[in-house]
Amino acid sequence: MPTPTTLSSPRWKATLRRSRHLLGEFGHEQTxxxxxxxxxxxxSVGQLSQYVDLDGQRFLDVGGGPGYFRDAFRAAGATYVALDADAGELAGLGDIAEGTVIGSGMQLPFRDASIDVCYSSNVLEHVPDPWLMADEMLRVTRPGGTVFISYTLWFGPWGGHETAPWHFLGGxxxxxxxxxxxxxxxxxxxxESLFAVTAxxxxxxxxxxxxxxxxxxVPRYNPSWSYWLLKVPLVREVVTWNLVLILRRK
Incomplete structure (x- = not known):
C-alpha cells in the first residue's frame, strides 16, 4: 500500500468529526x-488539494452532474470541464453550463494527455465496465497529471445506495x-445504473x-487513524464505505 504524499493544507483534515458530518449527509442525497x-x-476540494495545487489546472470531472462540484473546483482556481452521460443530470440546476460535455466515461471524447487533473466522484459503480473508465481517465491525463477516482464499495453500508441495507441480500x-x-x-x-464494485x-x-x-x-470518508483497515481483506470491504485511488500519470 503506497504512503500518501501530501501538500501542506491545514484547512482539511481527515478527522472523526469530519467523518461523522459527511456520513450524516448521505441521508439527504434523495431529499x-x-x-x-x-x-x-x-x-473533495480539500482532500484533492492535499495532492495537487488546483489553481490553473485543466480539470475534467467525469460524471460531474448538475454543477455542485463545478462551483467548488472553480472557486479553487481550476479550469473546470464536466462530462456526464445524462443531459438531465447536467441540467439539474437549470441550464446546462458552459464547459459541459455529454458523453460516456468509458469512451471519453478528449485527446490523449490533454487534461491536468482527471477526477471522478461516486461514478465508477454506475458504469458496466468501471475499469475501462479508469483506463480512459489515465489516457486523457497528461504526463505528471493527477487522476482521482472515488467510488462506493458494494459491501459497505451505502453500497446499495437508496436500497441499502437490503443490498446485502442481493442487488x-x-x-x-x-x-x-x-x-x-x-x-x-x-x-442497469448500479453495479457491485469492491475494494x-x-x-x-x-x-x-x-x-x-x-x-x-485511502478510504475517502474515514478518519486517518483508521486507514490501516485497508490492509485487512474482507474487513476493508465493509468499513471503508468509499475507496479513493490517486495516481500520477507517467
Whole structure:
C-alpha cells in the first residue's frame, strides 16, 4: 500500500468529526441533493488539494452532474470541464453550463494527455465496465497529471445506495423490494445504473495498470487513524464505505 504524499493544507483534515458530518449527509442525497452534493464537493476540494495545487489546472470531472462540484473546483482556481452521460443530470440546476460535455466515461471524447487533473466522484459503480473508465481517465491525463477516482464499495453500508441495507441480500432482491415498497424503481437500479464494485477490484486495477504511479489509496470518508483497515481483506470491504485511488500519470 503506497504512503500518501501530501501538500501542506491545514484547512482539511481527515478527522472523526469530519467523518461523522459527511456520513450524516448521505441521508439527504434523495431529499435534499443540494445539501448533500455541496458538502461532498467542498470536502473533495480539500482532500484533492492535499495532492495537487488546483489553481490553473485543466480539470475534467467525469460524471460531474448538475454543477455542485463545478462551483467548488472553480472557486479553487481550476479550469473546470464536466462530462456526464445524462443531459438531465447536467441540467439539474437549470441550464446546462458552459464547459459541459455529454458523453460516456468509458469512451471519453478528449485527446490523449490533454487534461491536468482527471477526477471522478461516486461514478465508477454506475458504469458496466468501471475499469475501462479508469483506463480512459489515465489516457486523457497528461504526463505528471493527477487522476482521482472515488467510488462506493458494494459491501459497505451505502453500497446499495437508496436500497441499502437490503443490498446485502442481493442487488436484485433489494431493487425489487424498493419497487414494491415505494411503487416505483429506485434511481440507482442494480444491473442497469448500479453495479457491485469492491475494494479488491480497485486495488487490483491500481496494482496492474502500467501507465501511472499510485500516489495514495485511502478510504475517502474515514478518519486517518483508521486507514490501516485497508490492509485487512474482507474487513476493508465493509468499513471503508468509499475507496479513493490517486495516481500520477507517467
Amino acid at each position: 435534499d441533493p443540494a445539501r448533500f452534493y455541496s458538502a461532498i464537493a467542498d470536502d 436484485r432482491f433489494a431493487r425489487r423490494r424498493y419497487a414494491r415498497k415505494h411503487g416505483h424503481e429506485p434511481k440507482n437500479r442494480y444491473g 479488491s477490484d480497485g486495488l487490483r486495477w491500481a496494482r496492474t495498470q502500467a501507465d501511472a504511479d499510485v500516489v495514495a489509496v
